[in-house]
Amino acid sequence: MLNRFYMDEQFFIFNDRLYPSTSPVLGPANRGLRYGDGLFETMKCMDGSIINQDLHFDRFFNGLSILQFEIASTFTSDFILKKIQGLCAKNKHESHARVRLMVVRSDGGIFDPVNLFPNYFIESWPLQPGMKLNENGLVIGLLPDVKKSCDKLSNLKSNNYLPYIMAGLYAKQQRLNDCIVLNTFGRICDSAIANVFIVKGNKIFTPPLSEGCVAGVMRRWMLEKFVLQDFDIIEQPLTTDDLLDADEMFLTNSIHYLRWVGSFQNKFYGNSLTRAIYQEIIRTIY
Numbered sequence: 291m292l293n294r295f296y297m298d299e300q301f302f303i304f305n306d307r308l309y310p311s312t313s314p315v316l317g318p319a320n321r322g323l324r325y326g327d328g329l330f331e332t333m334k335c336m337d338g339s340i341i342n343q344d345l346h347f348d349r350f351f352n353g354l355s356i357l358q359f360e361i362a363s364t365f366t367s368d369f370i371l372k373k374i375q376g377l378c379a380k381n382k383h384e385s386h387a388r389v390r391l392m393v394v395r396s397d398g399g400i401f402d403p404v405n406l407f408p409n410y411f412i413e414s415w416p417l418q419p420g421m422k423l424n425e426n427g428l429v430i431g432l433l434p435d436v437k438k439s440c441d442k443l444s445n446l447k448s449n450n451y452l453p454y455i456m457a458g459l460y461a462k463q464q465r466l467n468d469c470i471v472l473n474t475f476g477r478i479c480d481s482a483i484a485n486v487f488i489v490k491g492n493k494i495f496t497p498p499l500s501e502g503c504v505a506g507v508m509r510r511w512m513l514e515k516f517v518l519q520d521f522d523i524i525e526q527p528l529t530t531d532d533l534l535d536a537d538e539m540f541l542t543n544s545i546h547y548l549r550w551v552g553s554f555q556n557k558f559y560g561n562s563l564t565r566a567i568y569q570e571i572i573r574t575i576y
Contacts, residue, residue: 298381298382299311300381300414301377301380301381302377302411302412302413302414303373303376303377303410303411303412304409304410304411305409305410306373308377308380311413316394316409317397319397319398320394320395320396320397320409321394321395321396321397321398321403322394322395322409322449323394324399325400325450326448326449326450326451326452327357327394327395327403327449327450328357328392328393328394328395328408328448328449329350329353329354329357329392329393329446329447329448329449330390330391330392330393330447330449331346331349331350331390331391331392331447332388332389332390332447332543332544332545333346333374333388333389333390333391333544334386334387334388334389334417334544334545335374335375335378335383335386335387335388335389335414336385336386336387337384337385338375338378338384340371340374340389341544341575342507342508342511342544342575343367343371345507345510345511346507346544347367347370349447349505349507349510350391351367353446353447353448354393354408356442356443356446357446357448358406359393359395359406359407359408360405360406360407361408362407365408365410370391370410370412373412374389374391374412374414377389377412377413377414378414381414381416382416383414383415383416385419386416386417386418386419387414387415387416387417388414388415388416388417388545389412389413389414390411390412390413390414391410391411391412392410392411392412392413392449393408393409393410393411394408394409394411394449395408395409396409417545421547421572423548423549423550423561423564423565423568424546424549424550426552427550427551427552427553427559427561428467428468428541428549428550428551428552429465429466429467429552429553430461430466430467430468430469430470430481430541430551430553430554431460431461431464431466431469431470431554431555432469432470432472432530432554432555433453433456433457433460433469433470433471433472433482434460436452436453436456436457436471437453437471437472437473437474437476438453438471438472438473438474438479438502439473439474439502440473440474440475440500440501440502441502444499444502444503444504445499445502445503445504445505446504446505447504453471454471454482454483457469457470457471457481457482458482458483461482468481468482468483468484468541469481469482470486470530470533470554472530473501473502474502475501476529477497477501477527477528477529478497478501478527478528478529478530478532478533479497479501479502479503480497480503480504480506481541483541483543484506484541484542484543484546484549485497485503485504485506485508485509485541485542485543486503486528486533486539486541487512487523487539487540487541487542488528488532488533488536488537488538488539489536489537489538489539489540489563489564490532490535490536490537491537492520492521492522493521493522493523493524494521494522494523494524494563494567495523495524495525495526495528495532495536496509496512496513496523496524496525496526496528497525497526497527497528498525498526498527501527501528506542506543506544507544508542508543508544508547508548509542511571511575512542513525515574516567516570516571516574517570517574518566518567518570521563530555533554533557534554534555534556534557536557536559537559537560537563538550538551538559538560538561538562538563538564539551539554539559540561540564540567547568547571547572547575548564548567548568548571550564550565550568
């Protein structure tokens with residue numbers, strides 16, 4: 291069934307218009323290409339609904355505000371949702387889809403953008419129906435040499451994504467499933483594509499946003515909506531020693547929800563509590 295989706299011509303939306311997936315729409319003067327001036331949002335869409343829609347749009351519009359975009363009154367979450375639903379229908383991805391919403395600034399130099407309005411893209415890809423926890427634990431490592439700063443831009447899903455690009459390249463070179471990124475203080479930030487959680491005894495720990503990690507939607511969901519009796523989630527700075535001393539480790543993002551880590555460096559982890567957490571996520575979200 292999925293093969294038919296890939297054989298059909300696919301489309302994306304740029305500023306209200308549909309284009310075939312290979313169409314060029316930006317020139318070299320665009321600030322998104324020149325400077326990474328923009329941000330993006332990756333979402334899971336099922337039967338026309340976005341999982342954790344309110345959390346996604348809250349992060350998205352907060353990011354636009356921080357980056358000082360000028361937002362038209364018509365550019366709302368309802369407007370974007372209708373565009374997403376229309377694109378998923380056009381691409382035959384209505385059932386299960388990964389959707390990427392991206393915004394870039396207009397053309398111009400550092401000091402003289404043509405305007406501050408968002409130019410937006412929406413893309414969609416099919417996802418396999420059904421969810422299950424990864425059978426084999428992820429093998430992850432530690433990104434050397436590159437550190438992420440801790441400032442008001444650090445929590446955004448910015449198009450300026452170089453630390454995570456380098457983490458992804460390093461993971462591929464080392465044949466790892468993912469890679470931990472440290473902040474400039476040498477503490478745990480997040481991974482190339484996810485937020486980091488560890489389990490120690492009956493407590494779950496994750497770095498606070500002040501440590502420079504992306505403000506992940508599933509991370510926020512875990513902190514605000516997750517409930518598992520007798521277990522608390524604590525925001526606390528973490529070091530590599532904390533990871534090596536943990537009983538379990540898992541990573542969260544909006545597409546996979548949660549994946550358990552089998553090993554980090556020379557440390558191996560179990561997944562008994564992580565399995566219970568995953569089941570609670572599935573039960574609550576669906």
